[in-house]
Every structure is written in structure tokens, then in C-alpha cells.
Amino acid sequence: MEGHVDRNSSSSLRRALALLDEVAAATPDGGATLGQLAASVEVHKSSVLRLLAPMADAALVRVDSGRYRLGPRAAQLGAVYLAALDLRAVAHPLLEELVDATGETVYLVLPDLPEMVYVDKIDGPGRVRMASSIGSRQPAHSTGVGKAYLAFAGDEAVDLVVGHGMPARTEQTVTDPRRFRAELCRVRDRGYAVDDVENEADIRCVAAPIVDHAGSVTAALSVAGLATRITPERYEHLGGLAVRTARAVSAALGAPDPKIIGALRAEDG
Numbered sequence: 001m002e003g004h005v006d007r008n009s010s011s012s013l014r015r016a017l018a019l020l021d022e023v024a025a026a027t028p029d030g031g032a033t034l035g036q037l038a039a040s041v042e043v044h045k046s047s048v049l050r051l052l053a054p055m056a057d058a059a060l061v062r063v064d065s066g067r068y069r070l071g072p073r074a075a076q077l078g079a080v081y082l083a084a085l086d087l088r089a090v091a092h093p094l095l096e097e098l099v100d101a102t103g104e105t106v107y108l109v110l111p112d113l114p115e116m117v118y119v120d121k122i123d124g125p126g127r128v129r130m131a132s133s134i135g136s137r138q139p140a141h142s143t144g145v146g147k148a149y150l151a152f153a154g155d156e157a158v159d160l161v162v163g164h165g166m167p168a169r170t171e172q173t174v175t176d177p178r179r180f181r182a183e184l185c186r187v188r189d190r191g192y193a194v195d196d197v198e199n200e201a202d203i204r205c206v207a208a209p210i211v212d213h214a215g216s217v218t219a220a221l222s223v224a225g226l227a228t229r230i231t232p233e234r235y236e237h238l239g240g241l242a243v244r245t246a247r248a249v250s251a252a253l254g255a256p257d258p259k260i261i262g263a264l265r266a267e268d269g
Contacts, residue, residue, distance in 0.1 A: 012051065015041060015043060015047070015051055016051045016054075016055065018041045019037060019041055019043075019048065019051055019052065019055075020055065020060065020061070022036075022037055022040045022041060023037070023061050023068050023069065023070055024070055024074070026067075026068070026069070027069045027070045030067060030069075031063075031064070031067030031068050031069040032067060032068055033066055033067055033068075034048060034049065034066070034068070037052075037068060052068065055071075056071070058071075058073055059071040059072050059073035059074075060073045060074050061074075078213070078254065087108070087110075087119070087210075087218075087219060087249075087253070088108065088119055088120050090249060090252045090253065091108050091120065091210075091221070091249045091252075092108075092120060092122075094245050094248050094249055094252075095108060095120065095122050095221065095245070096122055097245070098221070098223065098241060098242070098245045099122045099123075099124055101241050102124070102223050102238060102241060103124050103125055104124040104223045104224060104225035104229065104230065104238075105121065105122065105123050105124045105223070105224050105225060106121070106122045106124070106221065106222065106223055106224070107120065107121050107132060107145065107205075107221060107222045107224060108120035108121075108219065108220075108221050109143075109145040109146075109149075109219060109220050109221070109222065110218075110219050111140070111146075111149050111153070111157075111219070111220075112137070113140055113157060113160050113161055113164075114139065114140050114141070114160060114161045114164040115137040115138060115139055115140060115146075116137065116138055116139075116140050116143055116145050116146045116149065116220070117135070117136075117137055118132050118133065118134055118135065118136050118137070118138070119134065119135075120134060121133060121134050124225060132200075132224070138199060139166075139167075139169065139199070140161050141161050141162075141166040141173075141174070141175075141180060142166070142169045142170075142173045142174075142195070142198045142199040143195050143198075143199045143205070143207070143222075144193045144194055144195035144205040144206060144207030144220075144222045144224075145193075145205075145207045145220040145221070145222045146161075146193075146220075147183065147184060147187055147193035147194075147195070147207065148187060148192065148193040148207035148208055148209045148220040148222070149209055149217055149219070149220045150184055151184040151185075151187035151188045151193060151209070152188065152209045152211075152217040153217050158181065158184065162177045162180065162181075166180065169198065169199045169200070170197055170198055170199065170200065170201055172196055172197045172198045173198045173199070174198065190239065191208065191239070191243050192206055192207060192208045192239035192240075192242055192243055193206070193207045193208070194206055194207075194235055194239075195207070195222075195224075196232075197227050202226060202227050202228075203224060203225070203226065203227060204224070204225065204226075204227045204230040204231075205222045205223060205224035205225070205230065206222065206223050206230065206234075206235055206238040206239050206242050207220050207221065207222035207223075207242060208220065208221060208222075208239070208242040208243045208245070208246035209246060210246050210249050210250050210253070211246075211250040211253070211255040212250070212253050212254070212255060213253055213254030213255055213256075215255060215256065218253070219249075220246075221242060221245060221246055221249070222242065223238050223241070223242055
């Protein structure tokens with residue numbers, strides 16, 4: 001009998017959590033009616049009311065004009081979760097998986113425009129010596145991570161970098177503002193950026209943006225290695241892996257799924 005009660009309680013909890021997800025998804029559009037929620041989780045309206053009642057009492061949900069939305073308690077819990085997040089700690093195990101999948105060095109980078117700051121690095125098996133190390137800074141305009149970030153950061157950020165000047169780091173560096181902006185458009189189209197020996201001799205990288213809980217680009221990660229290994233033929237595959245990892249980090253930061261999908265359009269590799 002005890003096992004039967006436990007199973008019923010577990011089933012009710014799963015239904016309640018599914019309902020909460022549906023309420024969250026509907027909140028930006030003004031909420032969902034009781035009928036819509038019942039249909040979405042395939043539960044009778046009376047059962048939905050029973051499951052919603054304790055969530056309403058706890059202010060996890062609220063109802064206005066017959067439409068259910070997230071309540072203030074949900075915002076409070078979200079704020080506590082976000083305050084405890086450490087980007088490096090969240091991303092590191094996912095970066096390790098990316099190293100295993102690619103066999104190359106992987107970086108995690110934050111913006112401090114017109115530069116990017118490298119906050120984590122995991123060496124690939126080859127341990128190629130590169131200029132970028134933890135704590136170092138590199139120009140946003142000539143790096144894959146910089147372009148991945150800027151492509152989704154908005155015109156103000158791009159204008160800042162362009163206005164600061166874009167000196168050549170190698171013969172391949174894009175220094176013309178029009179060409180640079182066109183390249184950022186291509187990054188947005190495919191979801192990942194490429195540094196084609198533009199920042200450092202003999203080094204290529206493929207990078208993807210990381211999105212925060214508000215759906216705004218907040219960081220970037222990259223796969224980097226010798227140009228003889230990271231060839232143009234590998235761009236799409238490595239770009240897909242980078243995007244997949246960036247999506248996972250973004251999800252851990254609380255980014256809503258629709259905003260991740262909207263911001264990072266490349267297919268998984």
C-alpha cells in the first residue's frame with residue numbers, strides 16, 4: 001500500500017511540474033487558460049485545478065482574468081539560482097566534453113570590449129602553444145570568440161569595436177569595417193564564427209556564443225588548434241559541436257529554450 005501511495009505522489013508531482021513548465025512557457029504571451037493547461041498536459045480540468053492550488057498558495061503561479069502566469073515566488077527562486085551561478089564552474093565540465101569530442105584546445109571567454117578576456121582553458125591532447133591563456137586578453141575583431149559574441153551583441157557593441165580601430169594581427173585579419181560587419185552577418189546565419197588564422201599565425205578556431213537567462217549573449221567558447229588540423233573541411237562539424245556545447249552552457253545559465261534556438265541557429269554536428 002505504501003508503494004502505491006508513493007507512486008501516486010510521484011505521478012502527481014510530475015504532473016504539477018509539467019503544469020508549471022506550461023505556465024512558464026505561456027507567461028510571456030499573457031498566460032494560459034485552465035482549458036489550455038488541461039489540454040497541454042492531457043489532464044482533466046478538475047485535476048489541473050487541484051494541482052495548481054498549492055502552487056498558487058505558494059505564489060509560484062497566479063491567476064488574472066482566468067489566465068495563469070508565473071507568480072512572484074518563481075522570480076525569487078530564479079534570482080537565488082542565478083546569484084549562485086558561477087559561469088566557469090557551470091561551463092567547465094561541458095568544455096571537457098568538447099575537448100574529448102574534438103581533440104583540440106577549448107576556451108571560455110568573457111567580453112571586455114574592445115577585447116575578450118579568457119577565463120578558462122582546457123588543453124587538447126596536442127597541447128599546442130598559443131598566445132591565449134587564462135587571464136589574457138585578445139582583440140574582439142580578430143578572434144573567433146570575439147566575432148561570435150559581437151554577431152549577437154547588437155550594433156552598439158560592434159560600433160565600439162570598429163570605432164576603437166581594427167589593426168591587423170596577421171595577414172588574414174579583417175580590418176575593413178564593411179567586410180567585418182558582413183562577416184558578422186554570416187556568423188548570425190550559421191550560428192558560429194571562424195578565426196581563419198586572423199589573430200595568431202598558424203592557429204584557427206571555431207567559436208559559438210553563450211546566452212544568459214535573459215536571452216542576451218554574455219560569453220563565448222571556442223575550439224582552437226593548429227591550422228593544419230582545423231581545416232575548412234572541419235568548420236561545419238566543429239561549429240556544430242561548439243554550438244551544441246554553447247547551448248548546454250546557456251541552458252545551465254537559465255536561458256529559455258526558444259531564445260537559445262532563436263539565437264543559435266546552427267545545427268548540431
